[in-house]
């Protein structure tokens with residue numbers, strides 16, 4: 306019995322080895338990357354119990370794959386996860402377009418290497434306990450349409466380089482501890498429909514945004530006392546032309 310079990314284990318080990326060897330240069334796979342990140346987390350309610358090599362990666366909770374079996378989405382909102390984002394980055398994620406880790410207990414800083422996930426279109430880290438500054442390199446995520454960092458404890462200034470993210474439609478940095486002036490460059494984001502900056506400690510909330518028209522803007526919140534909802538677009542479509 307014990308002998309049979311030992312043989313089975315040895316055989317599985319060899320299989321894993323063989324699979325790895327077949328997987329070219331020994332580079333980390335997406336499954337290995339996700340498990341490496343999981344090993345740094347506290348998953349008190351076992352939200353990630355399906356994350357095991359016994360299950361196929363594409364069946365793991367919160368993981369979506371494309372037809373080729375590559376991970377395209379990581380959606381774990383409200384999964385009661387504690388830990389940091391430090392071990393999340395991997396070069397294995399070549400097709401990852403969505404990260405939604407909102408409403409968890411993530412703390413620590415947003416690692417600058419998140420900027421290497423160049424295929425991301427949605428990055429939602431809202432309602433966690435993230436600290437530190439918004440890394441300037443986030444402006445290298447040039448495919449982003451949604452960037453939601455609201456409801457954390459991020460400090461420092463809003464990097465003007467965020468204005469390099471020309472495809473952004475949704476930018477929410479509200480309810481943090483951000484300071485300094487709102488960079489006027491944000492008003493140059495051509496597709497922005499939602500801009501939330503309220504509930505921070507920014508110095509020029511009421512004036513910053515009106516240098517250039519923002520044709521798609523439907524929601525604008527700059528401070529606790531200054532929220533415009535669906536007004537600007539209405540105004541433009543009804544105003545003099």
Ligand SMILES: *[C@@H]1O[C@H](CO)[C@@H](O)[C@H](O)[C@H]1NC(C)=O
Nearest residue numbers: 354355356357359360361364
């Ligand atoms: C996947 O993991 C879960 C939780 O550990 C387990 O209950 C389930 O049987 C596994 N599914 C497969 C197909 O192995």
Ligand SMILES: *[C@@H]1O[C@H](CO)[C@@H](O)[C@H](O)[C@H]1NC(C)=O
Nearest residue numbers: 371372373375398399400401
């Ligand atoms: C996944 O990424 C690789 C590397 O960039 C690329 O060659 C491949 O076409 C992508 N797959 C899809 C379905 O986009």
Ligand SMILES: *[C@@H]1O[C@H](CO)[C@@H](O)[C@H](O)[C@H]1NC(C)=O
Nearest residue numbers: 347349386387388410411434
């Ligand atoms: C997870 O983080 C929350 C918020 O910081 C905290 O209240 C809770 O005790 C943490 N849970 C564990 C298991 O560490």
Ligand SMILES: *[C@@H]1O[C@H](CO)[C@@H](O)[C@H](O)[C@H]1NC(C)=O
Nearest residue numbers: 416417418419420421441442
């Ligand atoms: C951040 O951007 C700078 C300048 O573009 C670059 O030198 C640096 O390597 C980047 N950091 C990471 C982690 O990609």
Ligand SMILES: *[C@@H]1O[C@H](CO)[C@@H](O)[C@H](O)[C@H]1NC(C)=O
Nearest residue numbers: 441442443444445465466469
């Ligand atoms: C930030 O913007 C400046 C000026 O546009 C540019 O020179 C610099 O490379 C940008 N840095 C990053 C990390 O994108």
Ligand SMILES: *[C@@H]1O[C@H](CO)[C@@H](O)[C@H](O)[C@H]1NC(C)=O
Nearest residue numbers: 458459460461482483484506
């Ligand atoms: C906000 O940032 C300031 C420094 O800019 C710091 O003194 C303060 O403790 C921070 N507040 C919170 C709630 O972290």
